[in-house]
Amino acid sequence: MTQKVKLPSPFKLVTYDTIRSTNEEAKRLAINGMEGDIIVWAKKQTLGVGRRGRKWVSQKGNLYFSILLRPDCSVSKAMQLGFVVSLSIAQVLDDVLPKIAKVNCKWPNDILVGNRKISGILLESRLTPLGEIDWLIIGVGLNVKNFPKDVEFPATSLIEEGAKKTISAEIILKLFSHHFLLTYEKWDKLGFETIRKTWLSRVAWLGEEITVQLEYETLKGEFKNLDKDGALIILHNGVDRRITAGDIFI
Numbered sequence: 001m002t003q004k005v006k007l008p009s010p011f012k013l014v015t016y017d018t019i020r021s022t023n024e025e026a027k028r029l030a031i032n033g034m035e036g037d038i039i040v041w042a043k044k045q046t047l048g049v050g051r052r053g054r055k056w057v058s059q060k061g062n063l064y065f066s067i068l069l070r071p072d073c074s075v076s077k078a079m080q081l082g083f084v085v086s087l088s089i090a091q092v093l094d095d096v097l098p099k100i101a102k103v104n105c106k107w108p109n110d111i112l113v114g115n116r117k118i119s120g121i122l123l124e125s126r127l128t129p130l131g132e133i134d135w136l137i138i139g140v141g142l143n144v145k146n147f148p149k150d151v152e153f154p155a156t157s158l159i160e161e162g163a164k165k166t167i168s169a170e171i172i173l174k175l176f177s178h179h180f181l182l183t184y185e186k187w188d189k190l191g192f193e194t195i196r197k198t199w200l201s202r203v204a205w206l207g208e209e210i211t212v213q214l215e216y217e218t219l220k221g222e223f224k225n226l227d228k229d230g231a232l233i234i235l236h237n238g239v240d241r242r243i244t245a246g247d248i249f250i
Contacts, residue, residue, distance in 0.1 A: 005041070005170050005173055005174060006174075007039065007173070007174065007177045008177055008178060008181060010037040011037050011038075011039050011177055011181075012037060012038050012039070013038075013039050013041060014029075014038060014039070014040045014041070015040075015041045015042070015043075016040075016041070016042045016043070017042070017043045017044065018042065018043065018044045018045075018046065019040075019042040019044075019045060019046070020045065020046050021045055021046075021139075022040045022041065022042050022045065022064050022065055022066035022139060023066045023122060023124060023137055023139040025040045025042075025066070026038065026040045026066040026067070026068045026137045026139070027124065027137060029068060030068055030126070030134075030135040030137065034068065035070065036068055036069045036070035036071075036135070037067075037068070037069065038067070038068040039065055039066070039067050039068075039173075039177070040065060040066045040068070041063075041064070041065040041169075041173060042064050042065070043060060043064075043169070044059075044060050044064075045064050059145075059146040059148075060145075060146075061144055061145030061146055061169070062141065062142060062143050062144045062145060062146055062157070062169065063140070063141070063142040063144050063169040063172050063173060064139075064140070064141050064142075065139070065140055065173060066137050066138065066139040066140070067085075067137065067138045067140075067180075068135060068136075068137055069081070069135065069136045069137075069138070070133075070134070070135050070136070071133060071136060073133065074132075074133070075125070075127065075131070075132075075133050076229060077192070078125065078133045078136050079123065079125075079230065080187065080192045080195065080229075080230055081123075081136065081138060081184070081187070082108065082109050082121055082123050082138065082230075083105075083192075083195050083196070083199050083230055084180070084183050084184055084187050084195060085109075085121055085138050085140065085180065086105045086109060086110075086111055086119075086121055086199070087105065087183050087195065087198060087199055087202070088176055088179040088180040088183045089111050089119050089121075089140065089142065089176060089179075090103050090104075090105055090111055090202055091179045091183070092172060092175045092176050092179055093111065093113065093118070093158075095175055096158060096163045096164070096167055096171075096172070096175070097113065097158065097161050097162060097163055098161075098162045101113055101114070101161055101162065102114050102115075103202065104202055104203060104204035105199055105202045105203050105204065106203075106204045106205075106248065107203065107204075107223075107226070107232050107248055108230070108232070108245070108246075109121035109122070109123070111142075112204055113156055113161045114156065114161070115154070115204065116153075116154040116155055116156035117151075117153050117154065117155045117156070118142065118143050118147070118155070118156050118157065118158070118161070119140065119141065119142040119143070120140075120141050121138060121139065121140055122138070122139040122140075123136065123137070123138055123139075124136075124137045124139070125137070140176075142158075142169075142172060143155060143156065143157035143158065143160075144157060144158050144159070144163075144167060144168065144169050144172060145157060145158075145159055146159075147160060153249070158172075183195070192228070192229075192230070193228070196226055196228070196230065199226070200225075200226055203226070205223050205248070205250055206223050206225075207222065207223060207224075208222070208223055208250060209221065209222055209223075209250070210222075210223045210234065210248045210249065210250055211248065211249045211250070212232070212234060212243055212246045212247070212248050213246055213247045213248070213249070214243070214245075214246045215245075215246075219234065219236050219241065219243075220236065221234035221235045221236035221237070221241065222234060222235040223248070224240065227242060231243060231244045232244075232246070232248070
């Protein structure tokens with residue numbers, strides 16, 4: 001285990017060359033009583049997992065990390081940090097991609113460039129016996145050098161989208177940590193509404209007809225809004241539907 005990237009305070013970095021899953025390791029640290037503000041970073045994952053248990057293809061040269069946080073807030077508020085992370089990633093992409101690149105946030109936790117997925121986010125948490133948040137883990141995968149070809153949703157990478165050949169996972173991780181600290185502070189001081197508005201200014205397919213795949217049904221309707229808690233609002237058969245979990249497509 002090595003530590004090669006210096007991150008801004010208060011982050012502490014734990015680095016592996018190869019690991020099964022950064023989320024899995026972050027959970028182990030949390031269960032063993034590790035305090036928050038830990039970032040677990042791996043050069044390669046052998047059992048990376050995305051949302052809904054999907055396999056996350058973890059090729060070398062890309063970025064895989066998980067943040068262990070212990071936010072002093074309600075469970076519903078802690079879940080807003082997924083939007084904080086996605087905005088921070090989008091800001092990093094603005095820094096390293098050509099100005100013409102179209103960077104969008106895809107509800108709930110993906111980042112797109114030109115309608116192709118470049119990054120995904122997975123949130124996992126545990127509650128105390130009293131129902132308070134004990135710990136929150138936010139896992140991030142970002143395609144830097146490579147991207148999977150045989151996937152349901154088209155993918156891309158930073159190199160594919162015109163980033164400099166010298167770009168690396170190390171550079172992206174350092175940039176992300178700075179953007180995340182600033183965005184987290186804004187969320188902590190000003191609340192979710194300012195994050196929600198900024199996120200909506202970058203969201204993919206607002207006002208368009210989308211397909212929402214739920215666990216037991218599939219809906220089609222107009223993507224109308226994001227509510228005050230981060231839920232998706234679509235107009236389906238003339239009625240507003242509030243969606244808290246699902247996958248969207250066009």
